[in-house]
Amino acid sequence: MNPNGTMLLELVDISVRYGQVRALTDVSLGVGMGEIVAVMGPNGAGKSTVLKAVMGLAPVVDGHVNWRQQRLTAPTHEIVREGIAFVPQGRRVFTHLSIEENLEMGCLYLNDAAEKQRRLDTVLELFPVLHEKRRDLASQMSGGQQQMLALGRGLMAGPEVLLLDEPTLGLAPIVVKEVFQKVAEISEKLKTTIMVVEHNIKGVLDIVDRAYVLDMGRVVHDGTPDSIQETDILTRVFLGKLDTGEDDE
Numbered sequence: 001m002n003p004n005g006t007m008l009l010e011l012v013d014i015s016v017r018y019g020q021v022r023a024l025t026d027v028s029l030g031v032g033m034g035e036i037v038a039v040m041g042p043n044g045a046g047k048s049t050v051l052k053a054v055m056g057l058a059p060v061v062d063g064h065v066n067w068r069q070q071r072l073t074a075p076t077h078e079i080v081r082e083g084i085a086f087v088p089q090g091r092r093v094f095t096h097l098s099i100e101e102n103l104e105m106g107c108l109y110l111n112d113a114a115e116k117q118r119r120l121d122t123v124l125e126l127f128p129v130l131h132e133k134r135r136d137l138a139s140q141m142s143g144g145q146q147q148m149l150a151l152g153r154g155l156m157a158g159p160e161v162l163l164l165d166e167p168t169l170g171l172a173p174i175v176v177k178e179v180f181q182k183v184a185e186i187s188e189k190l191k192t193t194i195m196v197v198e199h200n201i202k203g204v205l206d207i208v209d210r211a212y213v214l215d216m217g218r219v220v221h222d223g224t225p226d227s228i229q230e231t232d233i234l235t236r237v238f239l240g241k242l243d244t245g246e247d248d249e
């Protein structure tokens, strides 16, 4: 969509270290307004750290994040108000609360009751399953339904950008498909810009405009789904056969 255009949200030369562990090294990537962009890569590649770096939840030692072309300096708890919502890995829903109460947790900071109701109506319309079960406890939902709830809660913040960490993790193939369809629908109907971290390459490449491939904390490839599938980068990265160019044998 806009590979060379202006980015709405952008990591610029970000390096992250957890003690001795270099989780990210000089990572630059971003998402343009209205795009769906994937961040892919094997376990430990640094995918979650990319999203955490945006949210101020990772120890960034170098680089910065740009939001609407300006440096993002807001502390974590204010970032959601800036228009960036984060749905973390592992769909942490509040099991002892009802579905509607869970959704309301997504916009706690909002004092405007009419706006809250408007958002709730939008989310319940987008997710019929949440509407149907809105008074049930979240603990009574299946894994796929809990993931829909986690997406819905993210949307309650009324975000311009939604950051999704592994939304299909641990779900059955048919449910994986439903989640990807829902992500595409959010993009289409609400015009939300989306950055999605995924393991599930096949499914995610069907819905994204562009994707970045991460390996050992570095961006090793980026491009459109077609351009990525034309290369063998994914096989190489996922089978651990990437030639880094540094230690050729």
Ligand SMILES: Nc1ncnc2c1ncn2[C@@H]1O[C@H](COP(=O)(O)OP(=O)(O)OP(=O)(O)O)[C@@H](O)[C@H]1O
Binding pocket: 018, 021, 022, 023, 041, 042, 043, 044, 045, 046, 047, 048, 049, 050, 089, 199
């Ligand atoms: N809190 C932490 N403390 C120490 N090391 C961490 C921490 N979080 C992540 N790491 C390390 O940083 C690297 C990147 O982790 P990250 O969670 O971003 O990977 P990922 O690509 O999301 O992996 P996965 O697919 O398993 O979710 C890994 O080596 C990981 O062990």
Ligand SMILES: [Mg+2]
Binding pocket: 047, 048, 049, 089, 166
């Ligand atoms: Mg992760």
